[in-house]
Each structure stands twice: as C-alpha cells, then as structure tokens.
Amino acid sequence: ILSEQDAFVSGIANYQDPxxxxxxxxxxIHGNHDDPGGAENLSAVDILSSCGLVNYFGKTKISGESAxxxxxxxxxxxxxxxxxxxxxxxxxxxxxxxRLGRLFQTAGAVTWLQPDDAPGYPRTDWFNIFTLHxxx
Numbered sequence: 001i002l003s004e005q006d007a008f009v010s011g012i013a014n015y016q017d018p019x020x021x022x023x024x025x026x027x028x029i030h031g032n033h034d035d036p037g038g039a040e041n042l043s044a045v046d047i048l049s050s051c052g053l054v055n056y057f058g059k060t061k062i063s064g065e066s067a068x069x070x071x072x073x074x075x076x077x078x079x080x081x082x083x084x085x086x087x088x089x090x091x092x093x094x095x096x097x098x099r100l101g102r103l104f105q106t107a108g109a110v111t112w113l114q115p116d117d118a119p120g121y122p123r124t125d126w127f128n129i130f131t132l133h134x135x136x
Contacts, residue, residue, distance in 0.1 A: 003079035003115075007091075009056040010049045020052045027078075029058035030093040031133040058091025058131065062099070070102045076113040077128070088115055090130040097135060 005012050015022040028045060030036060036043040036059060049056035057078060065071030077088035090112070095103070103109045117123050 001078060001080050002121075003077065005078075007057045007076060007078050008049070009046055009059055010052070013055050014049075014052045015055075017052060022052070025055055026053075027055045027057060027089065027091075027131075029091045029131050029133055030056070032094040032135055035094060057089075058093040060092055060095070062095070062103070070099075070106045070109050072109050072111065073103060074111040074113060075130075077115065077126075079115055079126070086121065086126045088126040088128045090128065092130070092132050094133045094135075100134065 001013050001016065005016075013025065014020050015025040028048075030043045030045045034044040036046070043059075045054065045056045048054045060073050060075065062071040062073055073092075075090050075092055077090045080087045080089065115121065115123055115126055
C-alpha cells in the first residue's frame with residue numbers, strides 16, 4: 001500500500017501487521033444492514049476490522065450538513081501496487097438513498113481525491129475502482 005493507511009478504520013492494513021498472519025486480505029465497506037450508529041458510530045464491520053479479519057474502509061462523514069445545505073463528502077483512494085499494476089481503490093459505505101442522491105446532484109458536494117503526479121507514478125497510470133453499497 002502506497003497511500004496513507006488512515007483510510008482503514010483500524011489504521012493499518014491487516015496483511016501488513018506483523019502480529020497477524022493473513023493469506024488473503026479482504027477489503028470491505030459497510031452496507032445498509034450494518035450501518036455505523038450509536039454514540040461511537042460503530043458497525044459490525046468495525047468489530048471484524050478490530051480483530052484483524054477484514055480491512056474496513058469507505059466510512060465517510062458528511063461535513064457541514066444543516067437544514068439548508070446537503071453537506072460535503074471527500075472520497076480518497078487507497079493506493080496499491082503489485083508489480084507494474086497500480087490500483088486506486090475508492091470506497092463509499094451505505095448512505096441513505098435520498099441523502100446520497102442530493103449529494104451527487106449538488107455541485108461541489110462530492111470531492112474525488114486523486115493521486116498526485118509523482119516520478120514513476122503519473123496520474124494516468126492508476127486503474128480506478130469504486131466500491132459502493134446502495135439499495136437502488
């Protein structure tokens with residue numbers, strides 16, 4: 001993983017943790033049946049992630065939301081490389097359909113962060129994948 005690992009809820013990818021033996025890393029986002037909630041904003045996937053069983057990402061906070069604005073979200077990728085293949089993995093866990101629809105229809109409400117151009121890593125070399133969980 002080339003990017004900062006703060007995208008993971010646990011702070012590090014499980015297969016890079018020297019205390020875990022992971023043969024096949026699983027990357028996951030939350031869905032509508034395991035929405036984060038409560039005072040700690042936790043979901044069932046948080047428990048799996050804290051045990052090192054999955055790499056949980058895509059937990060997004062809507063900032064600046066009020067009765068008169070839709071708020072804003074920023075979606076940052078996890079950057080990975082294996083051999084010559086460069087992958088930018090974007091994730092967005094479930095957000096209620098009506099709210100997500102308003103976000104995408106409002107100009108400037110959704111920001112897609114892209115990898116910076118760097119020597120050996122031009123922006124055009126990244127293969128982008130977006131994982132999304134919605135009901136419709």
